[in-house]
Amino acid sequence: MTEEIIIAGFGGQGVLSMGKILAYSGVMQNKEVSWMPSYGPEMRGGTANVTVIISDERISSPILHEYDTAIILNQQSMDKFEHTVKPGGLLIFDPNGIVRMPERKDINIYSIEAAEMAGKLGLSKVFNMIVLGGFLKLKPIVEMEYIHKGLEKSLPARHHVMIPENEKAIETGKGLITPVLVLN
């Protein structure tokens, strides 16, 4: 199993930390992982993205130009990464702020109204965990037990009180993911 993922959105949406929690969960489940952030001009106002690879084997390149899964959280990222999903791959997006829907016909597309739900629940801080839940529902590459351990490892101890809230958000996300286009 090798899963190559790009997570992309605005800075402040928790894109990098979502990737970090996923990567750390992979480590806890004894997988090989890599986490490669954008750190360039994008980071200083605008978009942020991170490439996460989780695999049973040694990871060759941490830098990729096509992905099994793209998790897209703003329009700029949709424009930049929709075409980088491998044929037959998966695209997950939050329609909030998306003005042009994805156009590919050769990939699986799901939407998740995570921003809206986070606002409704008053849980804007765990918006990214709602999205992560949606992804894990479709691709349970890491077990929940290890997600818990990943949260423990990647959050500083003073934030451990927030782990149940994060896990609740993940569960919420699992119920929120909606198919847009599913290939046979």
Added chain:
Amino acid sequence: MKELRLMKGNEAFAEACIRAGADGYFGYPITPQSEVMEYLMAQKTHERTGMVTLQAESEIAAINMVYGGAGCGKRVLTSSSSPGISLKQEGISYIAGAELPCLILNVVRGGPGLGTIQPSQSDYFQSTKGGGHGDYKLIVLAPASVQEMADFAGLGFELAFKYRNPVLILSDGAIGQMMEKVMLDVQKPRFTMEEIRKNTPWATIGKTPDREHNIITSLDLESIKMEQHNHELQKKYRAIEENEVRYEKISCEDAEYAFVAYGTSARICQKAIEIARSEGIKVGLLRPITLFPFPKKVIKEMTSKVKGILCVEMSAGQMIEDVQLAVEGRVPVEHFGRYGGIVHSPSEIVEALKKQIIGG
């Protein structure tokens, strides 16, 4: 106990330096390596092991602090990125001339000038052919993973003290910024004064009745003595070439073609190998781990098996000159590079192999 962590390359290097028993870090911030000093500061190294972490007023000050610390027999280091490393070159030349051990990390970004903050490999010439003035060599280690960023801290200090020579770790923005699993070594104690007195008799730690009067300098106005000093340096560099060559061969057993690449490029080449082999192209990778000493011999030996070599670098073609010298014209050697902060894609490397080597 050894410890498994998920860390950025820069952080893993910093943590490994603490664990290697470093006495002092002197640096000045610059992207994409600022996490090194940030991490050391956050760790309060002065409380943890007594290690000094100091933000100097400039890169030039930092390298001269390293010069001073190294002269006292301490394990000292600095880190920077390309433009900052250029500023340090005068000091590096002095340290090499005075034959002092130290560790220097360059997390390379695209140039020339201030360039870009994205990863690049355009400092190969600067690292392996001089950088500063005078006939000197650094031992140059090229990590290709976060694990090697950690491992080369300890190895770097070991080689630096073994040869009384600066060791440069030539990394890049990608390796510095990415997170991977890393197994960290156990904490080594810092040198005691007793050990420094015993193991580094050249160190300037104050003259006691039982010690020679030590002077550390790179200056000698008597040319005949300076020539002799240069002879000694060259002898040392030949010994390093003899003893310290390190490399990794990947998928080379049945290879008809070979990539030569180091650092991030070597990682991307491994993906390119997966793609090429799925198309039936038998290609392997020779990854130099030491850039000086360069693995000339093994590359020369490879020419009896492969039909052509593609050097893949995030530069306009620098390491290729060493590969060509090693190959001595036996097989075609071509360069494929992206630069200015752009990282090549695995598929374009495969395309380049087909076009420049297989079809060429």
